[in-house]
Amino acid sequence: MDLTALADSRRLLIEANLQPVQGKRFQPTGFPDLGPATYQAGDTACLLLESAQSMANRLENTIWDEGQDTLIETAKGLSYVVVNDEDGNYLTSSITESHRINSPYILEGKDKTFLNTLREAFSVMEKGPIDRRAFAETLLKYDINSLLHGVFLAKKELAGGRLRMPRVISAFIEAEQVQVAASGGVKNDHVDPQGDTAKGFGNVPFHREEFTAETITAYFSVDLQQIAAYGLGDDVEHLLTVLSLFKIRSLLDGDLRLRTACDLAVADEHVTAKRPLGFNLPSLDELTSELKSAIQHCSDKMTVTTVNYQA
Numbered sequence: 001m002d003l004t005a006l007a008d009s010r011r012l013l014i015e016a017n018l019q020p021v022q023g024k025r026f027q028p029t030g031f032p033d034l035g036p037a038t039y040q041a042g043d044t045a046c047l048l049l050e051s052a053q054s055m056a057n058r059l060e061n062t063i064w065d066e067g068q069d070t071l072i073e074t075a076k077g078l079s080y081v082v083v084n085d086e087d088g089n090y091l092t093s094s095i096t097e098s099h100r101i102n103s104p105y106i107l108e109g110k111d112k113t114f115l116n117t118l119r120e121a122f123s124v125m126e127k128g129p130i131d132r133r134a135f136a137e138t139l140l141k142y143d144i145n146s147l148l149h150g151v152f153l154a155k156k157e158l159a160g161g162r163l164r165m166p167r168v169i170s171a172f173i174e175a176e177q178v179q180v181a182a183s184g185g186v187k188n189d190h191v192d193p194q195g196d197t198a199k200g201f202g203n204v205p206f207h208r209e210e211f212t213a214e215t216i217t218a219y220f221s222v223d224l225q226q227i228a229a230y231g232l233g234d235d236v237e238h239l240l241t242v243l244s245l246f247k248i249r250s251l252l253d254g255d256l257r258l259r260t261a262c263d264l265a266v267a268d269e270h271v272t273a274k275r276p277l278g279f280n281l282p283s284l285d286e287l288t289s290e291l292k293s294a295i296q297h298c299s300d301k302m303t304v305t306t307v308n309y310q311a
Contacts, residue, residue, distance in 0.1 A: 011224060135163055146165060
Protein backbone atom coordinates (compact mmCIF):
# COMPACT_ATOMS: atom_id res chain seq x y z
CA MET A 1 0.00 0.00 0.00
CA ASP A 2 1.40 3.37 -1.05
CA LEU A 3 1.20 5.78 1.90
CA THR A 4 3.78 8.25 0.59
CA ALA A 5 1.10 10.96 0.67
CA LEU A 6 1.38 10.82 4.46
CA ALA A 7 5.19 10.96 4.56
CA ASP A 8 5.49 14.73 5.01
CA SER A 9 2.34 15.20 7.07
CA ARG A 10 2.45 15.69 10.85
CA ARG A 11 -1.22 14.88 11.27
CA LEU A 12 -3.88 12.94 9.40
CA LEU A 13 -7.30 14.58 9.71
CA ILE A 14 -10.35 12.79 8.35
CA GLU A 15 -13.97 13.95 8.32
CA ALA A 16 -16.81 11.62 7.36
CA ASN A 17 -20.35 12.81 6.71
CA LEU A 18 -22.94 10.62 8.42
CA GLN A 19 -26.70 10.28 8.24
CA PRO A 20 -29.38 8.18 9.98
CA VAL A 21 -29.96 4.91 8.15
CA GLN A 22 -33.71 5.56 8.42
CA GLY A 23 -35.68 8.74 8.90
CA LYS A 24 -34.24 12.01 10.21
CA ARG A 25 -34.17 11.57 13.99
CA PHE A 26 -31.38 10.22 16.16
CA GLN A 27 -30.84 9.63 19.86
CA PRO A 28 -27.98 11.69 21.35
CA THR A 29 -25.51 10.50 23.92
CA GLY A 30 -26.52 11.45 27.46
CA PHE A 31 -24.30 12.53 30.32
CA PRO A 32 -25.17 12.27 34.05
CA ASP A 33 -26.63 15.51 35.42
CA LEU A 34 -26.31 17.04 31.94
CA GLY A 35 -28.34 15.11 29.43
CA PRO A 36 -27.66 15.82 25.76
CA ALA A 37 -24.44 17.82 25.25
CA THR A 38 -25.81 20.77 23.30
CA TYR A 39 -23.85 23.96 22.79
CA GLN A 40 -23.76 27.08 20.66
CA ALA A 41 -20.91 27.79 18.21
CA GLY A 42 -21.54 31.29 16.93
CA ASP A 43 -24.96 31.17 15.32
CA THR A 44 -24.92 27.39 15.02
CA ALA A 45 -26.74 25.08 17.43
CA CYS A 46 -24.48 22.04 17.92
CA LEU A 47 -24.58 18.70 19.68
CA LEU A 48 -21.79 16.37 20.77
CA LEU A 49 -23.19 13.12 19.43
CA GLU A 50 -20.34 10.85 20.57
CA SER A 51 -17.46 11.74 22.89
CA ALA A 52 -13.75 11.07 22.38
CA GLN A 53 -13.80 8.53 25.22
CA SER A 54 -16.67 6.56 23.68
CA MET A 55 -15.13 6.67 20.20
CA ALA A 56 -11.84 5.36 21.59
CA ASN A 57 -13.70 2.34 22.95
CA ARG A 58 -15.42 1.79 19.62
CA LEU A 59 -12.15 2.02 17.71
CA GLU A 60 -10.53 -0.49 20.04
CA ASN A 61 -13.45 -2.88 19.60
CA THR A 62 -12.96 -2.98 15.81
CA ILE A 63 -10.20 -5.58 16.22
CA TRP A 64 -11.95 -7.64 18.92
CA ASP A 65 -14.26 -10.61 18.43
CA GLU A 66 -16.70 -10.40 21.36
CA GLY A 67 -18.21 -13.77 20.55
CA GLN A 68 -14.87 -15.58 20.75
CA ASP A 69 -13.12 -13.30 23.29
CA THR A 70 -10.07 -12.90 21.09
CA LEU A 71 -8.65 -10.80 18.27
CA ILE A 72 -10.42 -10.87 14.93
CA GLU A 73 -8.62 -12.97 12.33
CA THR A 74 -7.18 -9.93 10.55
CA ALA A 75 -5.52 -8.69 13.76
CA LYS A 76 -4.04 -12.02 14.88
CA GLY A 77 -0.39 -11.51 15.79
CA LEU A 78 -0.83 -8.13 17.46
CA SER A 79 0.42 -7.93 21.02
CA TYR A 80 -1.98 -7.77 23.94
CA VAL A 81 -2.53 -9.18 27.42
CA VAL A 82 -5.26 -11.74 28.06
CA VAL A 83 -6.49 -12.21 31.64
CA ASN A 84 -7.87 -15.52 32.90
CA ASP A 85 -9.65 -16.16 36.18
CA GLU A 86 -8.57 -18.65 38.84
CA ASP A 87 -10.15 -21.51 36.88
CA GLY A 88 -8.29 -20.61 33.70
CA ASN A 89 -11.33 -19.14 31.98
CA TYR A 90 -11.20 -15.89 30.03
CA LEU A 91 -11.92 -12.85 32.19
CA THR A 92 -10.82 -9.73 30.29
CA SER A 93 -7.98 -8.32 28.19
CA SER A 94 -5.89 -5.21 27.70
CA ILE A 95 -7.93 -4.44 24.57
CA THR A 96 -11.29 -4.45 26.33
CA GLU A 97 -10.14 -2.84 29.59
CA SER A 98 -10.69 0.92 29.99
CA HIS A 99 -7.06 1.60 30.91
CA ARG A 100 -5.56 -1.07 28.67
CA ILE A 101 -2.34 -2.49 30.13
CA ASN A 102 -2.85 -0.43 33.30
CA SER A 103 -5.93 -2.49 34.19
CA PRO A 104 -6.10 -3.58 37.85
CA TYR A 105 -6.92 -7.09 36.59
CA ILE A 106 -3.48 -7.11 34.97
CA LEU A 107 -1.38 -5.33 37.61
CA GLU A 108 -3.22 -5.68 40.94
CA GLY A 109 -3.79 -9.45 41.27
CA LYS A 110 -1.86 -11.80 43.55
CA ASP A 111 0.19 -13.08 40.64
CA LYS A 112 2.93 -10.46 40.22
CA THR A 113 4.78 -12.19 37.37
CA PHE A 114 3.78 -9.72 34.67
CA LEU A 115 4.11 -6.72 36.97
CA ASN A 116 7.67 -7.81 37.77
CA THR A 117 8.36 -8.22 34.05
CA LEU A 118 7.34 -4.61 33.46
CA ARG A 119 9.25 -3.45 36.52
CA GLU A 120 12.42 -5.01 35.16
CA ALA A 121 11.84 -3.50 31.71
CA PHE A 122 11.41 -0.03 33.19
CA SER A 123 14.06 -0.31 35.92
CA VAL A 124 16.48 1.92 34.01
CA MET A 125 13.90 4.74 34.23
CA GLU A 126 13.53 4.75 38.01
CA LYS A 127 15.49 8.00 38.04
CA GLY A 128 16.11 10.61 35.42
CA PRO A 129 14.09 11.34 32.28
CA ILE A 130 11.83 8.74 30.71
CA ASP A 131 13.34 6.96 27.72
CA ARG A 132 10.31 7.24 25.43
CA ARG A 133 11.76 4.91 22.82
CA ALA A 134 12.37 2.17 25.38
CA PHE A 135 8.90 2.78 26.86
CA ALA A 136 7.32 2.55 23.39
CA GLU A 137 9.30 -0.58 22.59
CA THR A 138 7.95 -2.31 25.71
CA LEU A 139 4.39 -1.29 24.89
CA LEU A 140 4.85 -2.61 21.36
CA LYS A 141 5.96 -5.95 22.75
CA TYR A 142 3.13 -6.41 25.22
CA ASP A 143 0.21 -4.16 24.16
CA ILE A 144 0.50 -2.36 20.81
CA ASN A 145 -2.91 -0.70 21.25
CA SER A 146 -1.50 1.36 24.12
CA LEU A 147 0.73 3.03 21.51
CA LEU A 148 -2.37 4.16 19.62
CA HIS A 149 -4.92 4.80 22.37
CA GLY A 150 -2.59 5.93 25.15
CA VAL A 151 -1.84 4.64 28.63
CA PHE A 152 -0.85 5.95 32.04
CA LEU A 153 1.05 3.47 34.22
CA ALA A 154 0.46 5.20 37.53
CA LYS A 155 1.93 2.50 39.79
CA LYS A 156 4.92 3.78 41.73
CA GLU A 157 6.68 0.45 41.20
CA LEU A 158 6.92 1.29 37.49
CA ALA A 159 9.39 4.15 37.09
CA GLY A 160 7.78 6.00 39.96
CA GLY A 161 4.36 6.16 38.27
CA ARG A 162 5.61 8.53 35.57
CA LEU A 163 5.00 6.44 32.47
CA ARG A 164 2.40 8.14 30.30
CA MET A 165 1.71 7.87 26.57
CA PRO A 166 -0.88 10.19 24.97
CA ARG A 167 -3.31 9.06 22.32
CA VAL A 168 -2.18 8.85 18.72
CA ILE A 169 -5.68 8.35 17.34
CA SER A 170 -8.69 10.28 18.58
CA ALA A 171 -12.22 10.79 17.30
CA PHE A 172 -15.60 12.33 18.07
CA ILE A 173 -18.94 12.94 16.33
CA GLU A 174 -20.69 16.31 16.19
CA ALA A 175 -24.01 17.43 14.74
CA GLU A 176 -24.78 20.98 13.56
CA GLN A 177 -27.96 22.97 13.11
CA VAL A 178 -29.70 20.66 15.56
CA GLN A 179 -33.30 20.83 16.70
CA VAL A 180 -35.14 18.84 19.33
CA ALA A 181 -37.63 16.27 18.07
CA ALA A 182 -39.90 15.77 21.08
CA SER A 183 -42.13 12.73 21.33
CA GLY A 184 -43.41 10.30 23.93
CA GLY A 185 -45.58 7.34 24.71
CA VAL A 186 -47.25 5.29 27.41
CA LYS A 187 -46.27 2.04 29.08
CA ASN A 188 -49.68 0.36 29.19
CA ASP A 189 -50.90 -1.99 31.92
CA HIS A 190 -53.94 -3.74 30.45
CA VAL A 191 -54.54 -5.63 33.73
CA ASP A 192 -54.59 -2.73 36.19
CA PRO A 193 -54.17 0.71 34.57
CA GLN A 194 -54.44 2.38 38.00
CA GLY A 195 -51.84 0.14 39.66
CA ASP A 196 -48.92 1.30 41.81
CA THR A 197 -46.49 2.79 39.30
CA ALA A 198 -43.69 2.79 41.89
CA LYS A 199 -43.77 -1.00 41.73
CA GLY A 200 -44.01 -1.18 37.95
CA PHE A 201 -47.80 -1.45 37.68
CA GLY A 202 -50.28 0.91 36.01
CA ASN A 203 -50.12 3.08 32.92
CA VAL A 204 -46.97 5.23 32.81
CA PRO A 205 -46.73 8.09 30.29
CA PHE A 206 -43.22 9.20 29.32
CA HIS A 207 -41.60 11.82 27.13
CA ARG A 208 -38.79 11.24 24.65
CA GLU A 209 -36.27 13.75 23.33
CA GLU A 210 -34.46 13.04 20.08
CA PHE A 211 -32.77 15.38 17.62
CA THR A 212 -32.56 16.23 13.95
CA ALA A 213 -29.56 17.90 12.32
CA GLU A 214 -28.49 19.51 9.06
CA THR A 215 -25.12 17.75 9.24
CA ILE A 216 -23.56 14.93 11.28
CA THR A 217 -19.78 14.59 11.05
CA ALA A 218 -17.35 12.04 12.42
CA TYR A 219 -13.90 13.53 13.02
CA PHE A 220 -10.72 11.43 13.20
CA SER A 221 -7.19 12.56 14.00
CA VAL A 222 -4.04 10.44 13.73
CA ASP A 223 -0.84 11.97 15.10
CA LEU A 224 1.67 10.74 12.51
CA GLN A 225 4.44 12.76 14.13
CA GLN A 226 4.02 10.88 17.40
CA ILE A 227 4.16 7.55 15.58
CA ALA A 228 7.44 8.59 13.93
CA ALA A 229 8.79 9.93 17.22
CA TYR A 230 8.55 6.48 18.81
CA GLY A 231 11.68 5.66 16.80
CA LEU A 232 10.70 2.01 16.38
CA GLY A 233 11.68 1.69 12.72
CA ASP A 234 9.91 1.87 9.37
CA ASP A 235 8.11 -1.48 9.69
CA VAL A 236 6.54 -0.60 13.04
CA GLU A 237 5.71 2.93 11.90
CA HIS A 238 3.94 1.44 8.88
CA LEU A 239 2.09 -1.07 11.06
CA LEU A 240 0.84 1.61 13.46
CA THR A 241 -0.30 3.81 10.57
CA VAL A 242 -2.11 0.97 8.78
CA LEU A 243 -3.68 -0.22 12.03
CA SER A 244 -5.00 3.31 12.65
CA LEU A 245 -6.48 3.47 9.14
CA PHE A 246 -7.96 -0.02 9.52
CA LYS A 247 -9.70 0.94 12.76
CA ILE A 248 -11.18 4.08 11.21
CA ARG A 249 -12.38 2.35 8.05
CA SER A 250 -13.66 -0.67 9.98
CA LEU A 251 -15.71 1.57 12.27
CA LEU A 252 -17.14 3.61 9.40
CA ASP A 253 -18.00 0.51 7.34
CA GLY A 254 -19.20 -1.50 10.31
CA ASP A 255 -21.28 -0.86 13.39
CA LEU A 256 -22.29 2.78 13.70
CA ARG A 257 -25.39 1.88 15.66
CA LEU A 258 -24.30 3.98 18.61
CA ARG A 259 -27.49 3.48 20.58
CA THR A 260 -30.91 1.87 20.14
CA ALA A 261 -32.26 4.88 18.23
CA CYS A 262 -28.98 6.21 16.84
CA ASP A 263 -28.11 4.10 13.82
CA LEU A 264 -25.85 5.95 11.39
CA ALA A 265 -24.12 5.30 8.07
CA VAL A 266 -21.52 7.11 5.98
CA ALA A 267 -23.26 9.44 3.53
CA ASP A 268 -20.47 9.67 0.94
CA GLU A 269 -18.96 6.85 -1.10
CA HIS A 270 -15.40 8.16 -0.64
CA VAL A 271 -13.92 9.38 2.63
CA THR A 272 -11.25 11.99 1.95
CA ALA A 273 -8.80 13.54 4.39
CA LYS A 274 -8.75 17.25 5.12
CA ARG A 275 -5.04 16.92 5.90
CA PRO A 276 -3.10 15.97 3.88
CA LEU A 277 -5.63 17.31 1.41
CA GLY A 278 -6.85 14.73 -1.07
CA PHE A 279 -5.70 11.58 0.72
CA ASN A 280 -8.40 8.93 0.24
CA LEU A 281 -9.04 6.47 3.04
CA PRO A 282 -8.35 3.03 1.51
CA SER A 283 -11.07 0.42 1.35
CA LEU A 284 -11.51 -2.15 4.10
CA ASP A 285 -10.37 -4.95 1.77
CA GLU A 286 -7.15 -3.08 0.95
CA LEU A 287 -6.46 -2.32 4.59
CA THR A 288 -7.24 -5.89 5.67
CA SER A 289 -4.62 -7.27 3.30
CA GLU A 290 -2.07 -4.60 4.23
CA LEU A 291 -2.59 -5.05 7.96
CA LYS A 292 -1.97 -8.79 7.77
CA SER A 293 1.27 -8.15 5.88
CA ALA A 294 2.38 -5.40 8.28
CA ILE A 295 1.79 -7.67 11.29
CA GLN A 296 3.92 -10.40 9.73
CA HIS A 297 6.82 -7.96 9.22
CA CYS A 298 6.74 -7.07 12.94
CA SER A 299 5.81 -10.45 14.41
CA ASP A 300 9.15 -10.89 16.18
CA LYS A 301 8.58 -7.67 18.13
CA MET A 302 5.19 -8.61 19.62
CA THR A 303 3.82 -11.27 21.95
CA VAL A 304 0.55 -12.33 23.56
CA THR A 305 0.85 -12.52 27.35
CA THR A 306 -1.49 -14.42 29.68
CA VAL A 307 -2.06 -13.18 33.24
CA ASN A 308 -3.92 -15.26 35.83
CA TYR A 309 -5.96 -12.95 38.02
CA GLN A 310 -6.52 -13.74 41.70
CA ALA A 311 -8.08 -11.10 43.91
